[in-house]
Amino acid sequence: xxxxxxxxxxxxxxxxxxxxxxYRSPSNKKYKIKKNIPRFCSEDNYTESFGFQWNKFDNTQIxxxxxxxxxxxxxxxxxxxxxxxxDDLNIxxxxxxxxxFSEVFLNSTSANLYSIDYSAAVEANLRNNKRFKxxxxxxxxxxxxxxxxxxxxxxxFCFGVLQHTPSFSESxxxxxxxxxxxxxxxxxxxxxxGFYTKLxxxxxxxxxxxxxxxxxxxxxxxxxxxxxLFIFDIFEKIKLGFLIRFLPITDVRGFPKELNNKQRVxxxxxxTFDAFSxxxxxxxxxxxxxxxxxxxxxxxxxxGLVKFKGGSAVVIRAVKIS
Ligand SMILES: C[S@@+](CC[C@H](N)C(=O)[O-])C[C@H]1O[C@@H](n2cnc3c(N)ncnc32)[C@H](O)[C@@H]1O
Numbered sequence: 001x002x003x004x005x006x007x008x009x010x011x012x013x014x015x016x017x018x019x020x021x022x023y024r025s026p027s028n029k030k031y032k033i034k035k036n037i038p039r040f041c042s043e044d045n046y047t048e049s050f051g052f053q054w055n056k057f058d059n060t061q062i063x064x065x066x067x068x069x070x071x072x073x074x075x076x077x078x079x080x081x082x083x084x085x086x087d088d089l090n091i092x093x094x095x096x097x098x099x100x101f102s103e104v105f106l107n108s109t110s111a112n113l114y115s116i117d118y119s120a121a122v123e124a125n126l127r128n129n130k131r132f133k134x135x136x137x138x139x140x141x142x143x144x145x146x147x148x149x150x151x152x153x154x155x156x157f158c159f160g161v162l163q164h165t166p167s168f169s170e171s172x173x174x175x176x177x178x179x180x181x182x183x184x185x186x187x188x189x190x191x192x193x194g195f196y197t198k199l200x201x202x203x204x205x206x207x208x209x210x211x212x213x214x215x216x217x218x219x220x221x222x223x224x225x226x227x228x229l230f231i232f233d234i235f236e237k238i239k240l241g242f243l244i245r246f247l248p249i250t251d252v253r254g255f256p257k258e259l260n261n262k263q264r265v266x267x268x269x270x271x272t273f274d275a276f277s278x279x280x281x282x283x284x285x286x287x288x289x290x291x292x293x294x295x296x297x298x299x300x301x302x303x304g305l306v307k308f309k310g311g312s313a314v315v316i317r318a319v320k321i322s
Contacts (some may be wrong), residue, residue, distance in 0.1 A: 004137060005090060005152055007031075010040045010145035031147075040141035046166070046257040049277035051120030052214040054098040058124035061100050064107075065128075066257040066263060070310045071100040072108075077308035078315045079157060079186045083108040089154035090114065092178060094143050095161030099125030106132040114148065116141040143174050150177045156185045159313075163190045164278050169292045175202055180319050187300070188306075188313040190283035197283055200245045202275045207277040221272050225249055229268055244263040250275050254311035274291050286314060293318040 007016045007145060009025040016023040016031065023031040023038055031040050059065035063072055075082075086109045093115040096102050102125055105113050114137045115125065122140045129136050141147050141202040143158075156179050165171045168189075179185055191197070198204075209217055228249035235243050236253070244251060248269035255264060275281075290303045306315045 002080060002088060002090075004112065005114065005148055006274050007038065007040075007139070007147045008149050010141060010147045013149060016147075026304045034059050035123055035126070037126060038139040038147075039146065040116075040139055041118060043120065043140070043141070045118060047119035047121075047164075047271075049210070049214055049279065050097065050117075050164075052218075053270065053273055054119070054121035054124045056218070057266070057273075058098050059128055060263075060266055060270050062098065062103055062128050063100065064103060066256075066259070068258055068310075071306040072104045073310055074159075074313065075101050075104045075157075076108075076189055077306050078159065078313060079155075080302075080317070081155070081187055086111045086155075090152060092116070092146075092148070092153045092156045094146075094156065094158040095164075096125050096138070096174065097160070099128045101157070102129050102132075102136060102138075104204075106135055111135070111242075112137060114153070115139075116143075118142045118147060142172050146174065146178050148178060151180050153179050155179070156183070158185075158187045160188065162187055163284065164280050166280055168282055168289070171261065172289070172292040173296050176230050176293070176298060176320055179204055181319045181320050183320055184301075185293075185318050185320070186315065187288065187289075188315045190281070191314040192283040192285045201248045202250075203281070205248060206276055206278075206281060210279060214277060217277055218269075218273055221269055221276070225265060225269050225272060228272075229265065248272070248276070256310050274303040286316075289316055296320075297322045 007023055009016055009029055014025045016025055021033055031038055063069055089111055092100060096115040096117045102113055102115050112135045116139050122138055126138055156175055162168055162171050175185055228247050232244055232247055232249060235241060252268050255267055286303055290300045293300050298308055298319050300316055300318045302317040305312055
């Protein structure tokens with residue numbers, strides 16, 4: 001059995017000591033363990049919407065629950081990793097949400113997975129992946145204060161997260177600090193393609209919708225999605241797809257084809273909430289993100305669009321060179 005990396009104090013890097021119900025630093029700073037998950041950050045932070053979302057829709061997008069292979073296809077297409085060669089490595093997942101990629105990773109390897117998320121979504125992840133709990137080292141922590149020593153990980157992945165952090169470039173620096181020299185980082189993010197990227201209902205309405213109480217926003221979305229979905233399908237049918245961006249609904253064209261109608265509506269509600277509720281949503285130009293990696297002593301081995309069965313994503317793969 002591979003040795004588990006110890007937690008360190010996210011503030012000063014001191015190794016933590018496990019006590020009953022909490023971790024403690026030599027200088028006596030305490031980090032509580034709640035619902036079997038160590039918490040290395042304030043639970044009250046800007047990711048509240050995600051904690052709410054992933055605990056409400058905890059298993060909606062989990063492959064084994066929805067009987068789809070979207071997360072599986074996306075994970076292996078984006079990383080291009082060989083599952084047979086990961087077992088002895090230390091791998092970190094940042095921003096795991098309800099654990100759709102944690103499940104894919106743990107199901108396809110016998111490796112340990114270190115995983116953090118800044119929100120209460122970690123509780124949904126543990127529920128979804130409790131069958132792997134001996135290999136899932138899960139904590140609530142921020143990308144800016146990761147509770148492991150620098151240069152600890154052979155590989156790090158971070159999917160669907162970085163556009164939702166307050167500073168994309170500081171997030172890249174924080175990730176790079178935790179990977180070993182010659183270790184690899186794989187990220188994906190929303191691309192900025194010009195002014196029309198933000199000519200979209202989500203960017204127009206989000207300054208308001210992110211301020212509405214999460215419960216009320218979900219109520220509004222539940223009420224509006226069936227009609228929006230109906231109009232969406234008509235626009236698609238009569239080839240007016242360009243108008244879809246003005247509808248207050250997520251783009252459902254990437255959903256797995258095998259979803260039944262009830263699932264399709266539930267996915268649409270969840271993804272629409274995901275689009276309209278976050279505090280931050282900062283799409284990025286690919287070239288700029290490549291530069292951020294280069295400025296952090298990394299060689300970018302791939303930067304561009306990755307297509308997989310059921311969708312596509314803009315991905316960067318980078319190796320830390322010094
Ligand atoms: C859109 S969700 C993606 C979750 C998961 N990776 C997926 O694709 O299903 C974004 C996640 O990033 C997390 N997140 C946002 N800011 C973070 C930060 N500073 N540190 C760690 N996680 C963060 C949120 O809590 C949320 O669970």
